[in-house]
Amino acid sequence: MMPLLDLDPDVVATARELAARAAEPVVRIATAHTTVAVERATLRLAGITGADTTHRAGDVPWVNRVVDTVREHCGLEHGVVLPAFHALREHDLGSLTDLAEATAAGQIQYRVPAGRDAERAAKAGRVAVAKGLRTVDRNRAQRDRLITRFGDPPRRPWIYLIVATGDIDEDVVQAANAARAGADIIAVIRSTGQSLLDYVPEGATHHGFAGTYATQENFRIMRAAMDDVSKEVGRYIRVTNYASGLCMPEIAVLGGLQRLDMMLNDSMYGILFRDINPIRTFVDQRFSRQVHARAGIIINTGEDNYLTTADAVDAAHTVTVSQLLNEHFAHEAGLPDELLGLGHAFEINPKVPESFRLELAHALLARELFPDAPLKWMPPTKHMTGDVFNGYLLDGFFNLAGVLTGQSILLVGMMTEAVVTPFLSDRDLALQNVRYVLDAAAGLREDFHPAPGGFIVKRAHQVLGEAVDLLDRIVRDGLLNAIADGTFGxxxxxxxxxxGADGVVEKADGYRNPAADLLESGETK
Structure with missing residues (x-):
């Protein structure tokens, strides 16, 4: 897309430099700590599966049982791999699942090995984790083969549609129908509250509330179903879920092991909107993004959420600041631009004069700041009133803005937003809206040239300038302090x-994590 805003390259460079300086102290904190979720994710890569189904309080995943017991016996400052793989050898057990069962029976006393014992445990752990990462690598190669075989959608933006029945089998039915009706990406919404569970449920689930639990089996079921539909419709259908919350690293691993294609993963969303400890979030998101980079998974960030709590005009620059921070955190973790689905949204009050021109300015600014990123454009939600006719019109303007500004991923807006969970008929009408605008205005972008120095260009420059000023303040005060002060949302x-603050652990000098080592180096064994 040709630049239309005449952005000053020095101002853009300053914005990125300030974002990097603001993020640097947080990256140092993230690399100096681990969390219970990072250690569980590491053991999941090493092959542990299943749950203790006999526990009186309900099923407990074996990975939680092992990590919690290691922490109780000898701490996690050295990581879980050394104690776990030393115990595996010491007790002559065949698998991590066997180790978990013995742990539950009270037969294992964990300790941090030293000397040759430590090296043997580290080597065994690396072999097991490398095997899991090779599965992730094979899935990435398989995705590439299937895209070549079935084909990508013939046009951008990709159409992104949500299913949220609570029952994975019903989700599959809705997802298949949506793909047949034109959806390119199926997002399975998680059950309400799962982000605050410090464990990942096991197996297929059929009882979620306003969404379906994110589990490894549910991922497998949806991916297999969409492979069948991809063959039927002649284009590769992508599947999305959520690598966020207290189990962010684990869910990232499960997504890689089951060939998910996109995952919602924002550096600050869990802090701001789920009150998850900031340090826990930054440690977990760094590891999860390293997994996403290895798996070739596109992340979707959550800047759209800021505009549901803050004013979309007054707070526009905070979205740009968050996008720049998300970009830096992603690059630092190894994610290239083509996997960086930065978020933004059509959330200006439609009663504001020139609201559509303001939306175009904000959307164009994101597009030109991040020309190689698959931007995710989110529909109106905050100002949907229940008037379905007005909502349908507003969604049409949203779709038009997406076409005019070259967005990459367009989430389908629902006229019944904030009224009811959409019926299949609502989704069909919404898809008709999208298809009409994309077909009717497909080439309009080449004719769209905002006037030099006009309203749209001036507004974009204003927002970028305000973002630079805010970043400068964040560099002086510290990002963690800015979050504490209510800067975002x-x-x-x-x-x-x-x-989750109690799940953060400062690393000792002898900390070992073969997953982190292999993800950093890109090695396969």
Missing amino acids: LMKRPPDKGK
Whole structure:
């Protein structure tokens, strides 16, 4: 897309430099700590599966049982791999699942090995984790083969549609029908509250609330079903889920092991909107993004959510700041631009004068700041009133803005947003809206040239300037302090508060994690 905003390259470079400086202290903190979720994710790559179904309080995943017991016996400062694989050898057990069962029976006393014992445990752990990563690598290659075989959607933006029945089998039915009706990406919404569970449920689930639980088996079922539909419709249908919340690293691993294609993964969403501890979130998101980079998974960030709590005009620059921070955190973790689905949204109050021109300015600014990123454009939600006719019109304007500004991923807006969970008929009407606009205005972008120095160009320059000013302040005050002060989405989240803080562990000098080593190096064994 040809630049239309005449952005000053020096201002853009300054914005990125400030974002990097603002992020640097947080990256240092993230690399100096681990979390229970990172250690569980490592054991999942090493092959542990299943759950203790006999526990009186409900099923407990074996990976939780092992990590929690290791922490109780000898701490996690050295990581879980050394104690776990030393115990595996010491007790002559055949698998990590056997180790978990013995742990539950009280037969294992974990300790951090030293000397040759430590080296043997580290080597065994690396072999097991490397095997899991090779599965991730094979899935990435398989995705590439299937895209070549079935083909990609013939046009951009890709059409992204949500299913959220709570029952994975019903989700499959809705997803297949949506793909046949034109959807390119199926997003399976998670059950309400799962982001605050410090474990990942096991197996297929049929009882989620306003969404379906993210589990390895549910991922497998949906991916297999969409492979069948891809063959039927003649284009590769991508599947999305959520690598966020207290189990962000684990779900990223499960997505890689089951060939998901996109995952929602934002550096600050869990802090701001789920009150998860900031340090826990930054540690977990770094590891999860390393997994996404290895798996070739496109991440979707959550800047659209800021505009559901803050004003979309006054807070527009905070979206740009978050996008720049998300970009830096992603690059630092190894994610290239083509996997960086930065988010933004059509959330200006339609009663604001020139609201559509303002939306175009904001959308164009994102497109020109991140020309190689598959931007995710989110539909109106905050100002959907229940008037389905007005909502349908507003979604049409949203679709038009997406076409005019060259967005990459367009989430289908629903006229019944904020009223009911959409019926299949609502989704069909929404897809008709998208298809009409994309077909009718497909080439309009080449004719769209905002006036030099006009309203749209001036607004984009204003937002970028405000973003640079805010980044400069964040560099001076610190990103963690900015989050605590309510800079983003009006949410105030101190760094020492929030859910999951007790799951953060400072690494000791002898910390070992073969998953982190292999992800950093790109090696396969």
